[in-house]
Amino acid sequence: MRSRNRLVAALGAVALGSAAAVALPATAQAANLLTNPGFESGTLSGWSCTGGLGSVVGSPVHSGSKALAAAASASDTAQCTQTVSVQPNTTYTLSGWVRGNYVYLGVTGGASTWTPSAASYQQLSVTFTTGASQTSAQIFTHGWYGQGTYYADDISLDGPGGGGGGGDTQAPTAPGGLAATGTTSSTVSLSWNASTDNVGVTGYDVYSGSNVVASSTGTSATVTGLAASTSYTFTVKARDAAGNTSAASNAVSATTGSGGGGGGTGFKQAAPYLYMGWGEPPSATTVMSATGIKWFTMAFILSSGGCNPSWDGQRPLTGGVDQQTINAIRAAGGDVVPSIGGWQGNKLGPNCATPEALAAAYQQVISAYGLKAIDVDIENTDEFENTVVQDRILGALKIVKQNNPGLRTILTFGTATTGPTYYGNRLIEQAKALGADIDVFTIMPFDFGGGADMYGSTVSAANGLKNKLKSTFGWDDATAYAHVGISGMNGLSDNQETTTPATWTSIRDWANTNHIARLAFWSVNRDRPCAGGGVAENCSGINQNNWQFTSITAGFTG
Template sequence: MRDTLRRPRRGLLALLGSAALAFAGAIALPGTAEAANILTNAGFESGGLSPWTCTGNLGSVVSSPVHGGSKALAGAVTSSDNAQCSQTVPVQPGTTYKLSGWVRGSYVYLGVDGGASTWTTSPSAYSQLSVSFTTGASQTSATIYVHGWYAQGTYYADDISLDGPGGGGGGGDTQAPTAPTGLTSTGKSSSSVSLKWNASTDNVGVTAYDVYSGSAQVLSVPGTSATVGGLSAGTNYTFTVKARDAAGNVSGASNSVSVTTDTGGGGGGGGFKQAAPYLYEGWGDPPSPSTVMSATGVKWFTMAFVLDSGGCNPAWDGSRPLTGGADQSAINQIRSAGGDVVPSFGGWQGSKLGANCSSASALAGALQKVIDAYGLKAIDMDIENTDEFENEAVQAKILTALKTVKAGNPGLRTIVTFGTSTTGPTYYGNRLIEQAQSLNANIDVFTIMPFDFGGGSDMYGNTVNAAEGLKAKLKSTFGWDDATAYSHIGISGMNGLSDQQENTTPAIWTQIRDWANSHHIARLAFWSVNRDRPCPGGGVVSNCSGISQNNWQFTSITAGFTG
């Protein structure tokens, strides 16, 4: 069925591409004007996007892979957005221009708005695209674009050139927008700062706002709010914002605002720290949360699982009501005892919102329903199996939705949880982290599940090795130091026997907890409180650990996690 659905789309792509090329070839072209690249930041060597703007805020500047220089454009295509990046420049009427650029990816397009375009598919190497067009008799500006194709993965573009004479003297727009006002911070974490400001005015219209940290542009957004991620803990940053119009005119800077990010270490800092074992009301003789809290001192629980009840509508297990049922009763009990919860979306099986919601915006809407229902401080996306973890487009959809709800809910913490190898993230985990960076998703915690990975008998050593591998990947992807990378790590183990008969004993879990504290990671969890009861020789079952232990012993150990 999947191949059947894909073939018509690819056939349509080929048809559109041929038509575009035929159109370009059919134009009777006068002599090309003197060649001079009139695009700004054509090779993205500034390290920022300006004056390019990208739909869905899906464009970013990357250091690899590049065609020339040290930077290139990455467009993180989703199933609902082709990540089009464009730049408008002044041109002369009745003049022929040559547009060219180097692109890499599956179905990448280069063209001019309302005119000629061309495309190629070269997923593993850069190839050059080139097309010519002639401006209209009274045309004074042209919008150049590059984009990928829906659900076809991230594309890259570099060294884009528009050769021809620049506009001027023709009455083009030369008036800059007014400077944004009222810049203020609306929230912060150890790795991010959320900002908002008042809209600028312009004689034609503002198309984007460029956010600066010091002198470096860090974001370009279409609206009047943004969250800057990838920051260092306990560090002071000064931000300003400039407005930009379609002709590339840039306003003066807004007022500046200085913000110090929360500290990333343990022991009373403002960084995010969470000891939150999983509690599941859908199976495994769910215990009374208040009884467990009283016996162990644990305060947080990860509530499993929010799924799709049909039509991108969230429900517990996809069948129990979002509010008014057993899950809300448990949450009320936890909060009455001074604790709180982080719902987990997804898991290994069931009908998942990430896979079934039609777009990132639809998924963000479903997440928002749960956030609003419980006034949440954090959410966890448990990304597993082929439908979410191994599907690149769904990974991007989930990350984009998390970015959206984080921007709309200042202070909300976002967690992604996924499987691992004994040495760190797998191919799919690495891709998830890379997409998070490319999308500027500003994820607070990357949580690995170090079990069911064929880990053998040394569950402490393999868990630590997996976490160190994750730390190394976060450092290389985000440019963080050791302390910052550790402060974005979570570990979610499996108490007692795993499905593959790996045995994490209370003594081993204590070692893991102590390692987590000494390295000041962000989160410690395990699957699950329902299983945190003894049944030596009982095997892998829903309501006990399969080993000898005390009631709630793993929860008690986890409650000692402070980061």
């Protein structure tokens, strides 16, 4: 209800701003005053985004090869701003191309415009006139609470630059005293002393080499999306309203921690799916004794109504057959990672209204079993292809990871034979943009038209994922592989693709050679022979030995 009231208030403000823009003086001579207006630098240079929620992406774009993506959350509209020097009593035209739900473009304290829904890029435009003594203007674009990611590109502020004859050409002084104030496995926090300027400092950019990795309007920032156990060197530069940039600060180096981030942490998990809801569930301890497997991925946590977790949406979270199975697995020296979501059913992602509510539901599961890891199996149009729900899941995983030190978080999603699809790429990009600190991105290389060569298709898909992680997070091959997971389908897939024990052995050996983080398959229930039996819930549809795929998986060491 509070979000709705804020939305109504904002719409009223927009209407007033538009009314104030009527009967303006003649438009000034056109010239785009904005720095990095199309984000073609590949960085946020010139722009500052609240909450570290902005990033530069390669798709979707309006023109060129880059655009802004900013992930509005339940508590932050992901506002991105740039302050420029302007002339008093002058009319300017602000325009830009935006995409998403409830996207705004305007000038702080002045006129703005918005669109309630833009499935493809839509141009927004608004004019405003500066005050009698106004020499700077802050341009903004933002989304709305809980509406997910919006995109912006080719933003233009047309009019004469500030300062009259020549304008402000004096750069701020270099920031001093840059220091690292804290690290995690994927972040480094920095602070520095303020710069001075003849007119005024409007912001600071944090550099790693020549790349801007964070921006701030204050004297501190946190750089996110870093690799674990890795040394980074940073500098900071100040900028003013006229776009003048200071010299670099002193350089400072910091090394990320070894826990919680993947590369270098030693997190490895061989964990085939076990489902107590159907498929003649086998005795977990019998399978453990026969194969040496220690971990199981327990499926599935769904909604029993609203934002309330339960097994399969109907069995109690505790006290039922699922808890009895988990207790037996642990008594035999093993452990479990619950899988939240899946292809079908009433899922928590769409039912929990905010990242905070979804995190609370996840926390119920974590607390019920004292978990070391959780897996969110994000599939289908209600979660995987729903950008609002994607961001909600990432936000929730970020929260529970912060609240449960040492907890490992896993995302499992579909793939093409060449690697992540559009929505998979978006999920990875948003994980970085939101600082979700995901430990393992697990692809499901089946039901993707892989054809006869399931080994080749699986390796191609996994390498595609590795390359996407490298380009998004700036990791090397080893670190990227250490964040990769594979979850296959033993025997016949739903699309009649065949993975034999020999094929799965080759996949496992490749996974060990490249030191990926996780190996799983669907499912132990199906790890029994029924040659010519088709796709069944209690057997693989091919000729094999009992628990043969589980035995092979138990040999995964990473």
